[in-house]
Amino acid sequence: MTTHLLEGLNEAQREAVEAIQGPLLIIAGPGSGKTRVITHRIAYLVRTVGVSPHRILAVTFTNKAAKEMKDRLQRLVGTQANDLTVGTFHAFCASVLRRHGQHVGLESGFSIFDDEDQMELIKAAMEEAEVDHKQFPRRSIQGVISRAKSVLLDAQGLAMQQRSYFEEVSARVYARYEELLAQNNAVDFDDLLLKTVFLFRNTPEVLRRYQERYVHLLVDEFQDTNVVQYTLAKLLADNYRNICVVGDPDQSIYSWRSADIRNILNFQKDYTDAKTVTLDVNYRSTGTILDAAKGVIAANRHRLAKDIRTSREEGSPLIVHEAFTEAEEAQYVIQQIDRLVRDDGIKRSDCAVMYRVNAQSRALEEACLRHGMPYRLIGGVRFYQRREVKDVIAYLRLISNPEDQVSLTRIINKPPRGIGQRSVDQLVHWARSQNIPLHSALELVCEDRTEDKPASHPLAPRAAQAVFGFVTLMRNLREESGRLDAVDLIDALLDRTGYQAYLRSSPDDWEERWENVLELRSAAGEFRDLGHSEGLTTLLEQVALVADVDSYDEATDAITLITLHQAKGLEFPVVFITGMEEGLLPHIRSMDSPEELEEERRLCYVGITRCMDRLFLTRAFRRGIRGSSGPTIPSRFLQEVPPHLIKSAKPIGQKRTVWSTSKAPTLEQEEKTVPVFKTGDKVSHATFGEGLVVSYAGRGQDSEVTVAFSGGAGVKRLMVSYAPLEKVEG
């Protein structure tokens, strides 16, 4: 531990590390050594100033960021790092609520509902509030509720806003939804934050404990915090006022999740004595890449101007490539990576392929498989959301929280044990009419069964018998959970339920599913040393709050496929941004709102600035969107990159180069240039060679021609207006 903590830092960085007294706002441009500053600041507090690590709280946006920060701190302060509190807002709040939840009506062992559980409950709430799900999509209602929660609005508050009929209906569902959550002894993601704020507001003595403990508070990715999170931060910092927030307004890309850029402005208003440090030297990207990024972001009107300088050389030009279809775009990407690996000694793990929407990963994956390119797909279907994994988790959740109806109804007949949908419905309605929780209703069914009275419940004898079997199973498991650790408990329930046989009986991919169950089991092994009940709650919390299993090892030499959003905070020597098309980037859903369009631009900016050395921007002439496919228009962001930075990969026999046209061609021009073919014409294509026209359909720029190529390219359907196609005379 001989490193001098201020060594190797530039002036601004050093200032940010040393300004430990009072509020501090760090505006950190991309690649400006932000993480370095945060970790060194914490290390400086611990090692130089002598602050106990126990009294420092650092909040990050993702679990991954938290993990990385912990790792780095480990290197800087050694084992003392274990005493630091580093985590996401959600994880921090969960631990507060575990301890003090009773003040806001939560019993120990409360469940944390994920998206899917939440939707189940909203569905039930809508039914009970008699809201038609065809007229009011669940998803939209969920969105309204979530947005309300993230600005500290309860159902009543939402109803009082009276902004639209839709919100009014949503407020009704919201109210019922809250009752159901309470009945389930459960919270959703937003509640973790919201309830913690309520807890702190209503129970000053609890707040005071945290306020007094944490002398220093750091918030990373501040531009992506929402109102609740900022409120929480302010509450926590109220005592010592040593609050340091780090962010970059140009990288704010989560406003759709209620993140509020205005937090940065509000910070300066709320803490008038705040010091501001700007980190504006970029150590990551070449001059060319940075200029490209600056060109794009400069087009945003609502923006605090900020100039970033590079510390690096100019570097090689950007490569813009226009492929024909998404498949060829993917193929181009893979081929380029192959070439870079072969000729330039670049590692596959240095390469990232980014895209706007997850659906784009498909073509890329297929290309990887075809070319034998090892890849790592970030995101996709989450491990903990797989059906079989969630089933086992539901058992565990029900063991630790009997009130959890969502879990109960999920597994009451899994594996099938003779309690079908009809019986479940009857039970739910009966419980509701008797005004008792569902699990109590089940208990009553069992008691009734043993006595000889006429049954007071609505179940058929056979179903009642099945319920008895289930209740007994759960009773036993719950009782044993006190003696068993999480792994043994999982074993017990798998064994008792015959879960493996159940998996085996149905789909053909049961082996993979069983593997997943075993992986959950081994994840549970991590918590073996904790007490039995604590181990279980910790496991369940981990499962709820950790998005992806950190099972990928950095060591494997594979390329990374990742969405632009998820790429935030990462860097790669080689970056491909694919799908540079209007409608994708910017996304079609953002195109009619100037604010959202600016966020798309920031997203593009984030993507570009992830790149250290070589940047490729690609698009496809034709892209399939849910089944059908059609021609595309180049992204406006391509035109915002200064043209002199770009080297065209291959203009594919095109007359115009899309990135240099300042405007898309008018329909008129387009009509004129579109050639007309008829069946039987001989044609020549720049890539596919010669062929014969099989059919011709449509008119103007929408004309589509089907050509059978002789050179092995086979039969292709092409857009006449885009395809480099010429009629061959004779």
Next chain:
DNA sequence: CAGTGGAGGCTTTTT
């Protein structure tokens, strides 16, 4: 009661 198949709806980003 459970499993199958067809019809219809939907589709951004994620703690």
Next chain:
DNA sequence: GCCTCCACTG
């Protein structure tokens, strides 16, 4: 194209 819901069948 994928998923969900529903009705029908075994």
